[in-house]
């Protein structure tokens with residue numbers, strides 16, 4: 001569904017659920033990271049784009065002066081959430097409500113109180129697919145609260161508030177990439193984000209001869225499982241041994257000289273991050289120059305490094321990349337890699353636009369033959385960041 005179609009749908013569903021039209025509607029996109037994986041919490045560069053998949057919230061004041069925010073989901077079987085505003089907002093149940101809870105707590109901490117609301121949520125960002133369904137939900141909540149209260153936050157503060165919600169309410173020590181791109185995405189652009197200075201640079205991506213395919217392995221990942229936090233800690237250990245504030249400041253020669261001073265896993269984690277930061281900067285130059293073969297090679301190199309050194313890939317992600325490599329440039333694929341935190345989720349492939357259908361079919365059938373799993377494949381143009389659609 002396009003965003004206007006989605007808005008229409010959510011608006012009608014809100015009226016069916018609550019018996020009146022919504023007063024506000026807000027939407028925030030998921031993202032796909034083209035390159036720059038596990039670099040954000042190392043002060044490095046990332047190159048994501050917002051995708052045409054959204055968390056959408058429709059809302060109105062609650063009836064009868066209730067001092068709570070009720071959120072229902074359009075999907076059947078999802079437990080509704082009620083967030084009481086009469087005291088401090090804390091993590092609670094159901095689990096998914098911790099994303100909006102954390103954001104609401106962030107607004108209250110700034111003295112911004114939206115008052116009682118009835119909300120309907122609908123999301124087209126696949127859950128647990130590495131496409132930032134959680135960031136989309138956080139940013140959508142923040143955008144809705146801005147609309148309701150008329151208090152617009154500075155975009156950087158808004159993204160950081162959402163990141164804090166994820167740290168403190170969902171227990172995931174994520175970097176800043178997902179929330180930044182969901183807030184700051186721009187149509188037909190990738191976002192080159194310097195995660196140290198937080199400076200953003202829009203990189204045009206509107207060459208009609210290429211498309212980005214998102215291949216969902218339909219194997220779910222769990223960032224909260226502890227592996228993400230473990231990787232983060234290993235990077236901090238490496239930086240400490242190298243005597244630098246973060247791996248952004250480390251160079252490959254210094255790492256080689258210090259190799260014997262660190263555990264082999266820590267060494268390989270650092271090697272990934274240092275290489276990936278460099279690849280990301282080069283890939284951004286490649287996109288600017290429409291040098292697709294180079295961008296594609298950098299994507300393959302990124303995947304190999306995530307698989308071998310960072311060890312966050314899995315058999316299914318590797319299978320997709322191998323199939324893509326087998327198709328090759330002749331068959332229409334420039335490059336392919338896992339995207340997001342890893343341990344399942346999605347791959348992103350850079351393909352010739354006129355081969356999208358053929359490449360999708362081939363990946364789909366070969367992936368099924370290799371793994372027995374049905375992949376979900378779609379393409380997306382770079383989308384705009386979060387918006388207030390009504391209100």
Ligand code: GAF
Nearest residue numbers: 037038174175176177340341
């Ligand atoms: C997840 C995190 F939320 C991001 O901050 C980032 O670290 C990513 O994994 C890996 O690049 O999406």
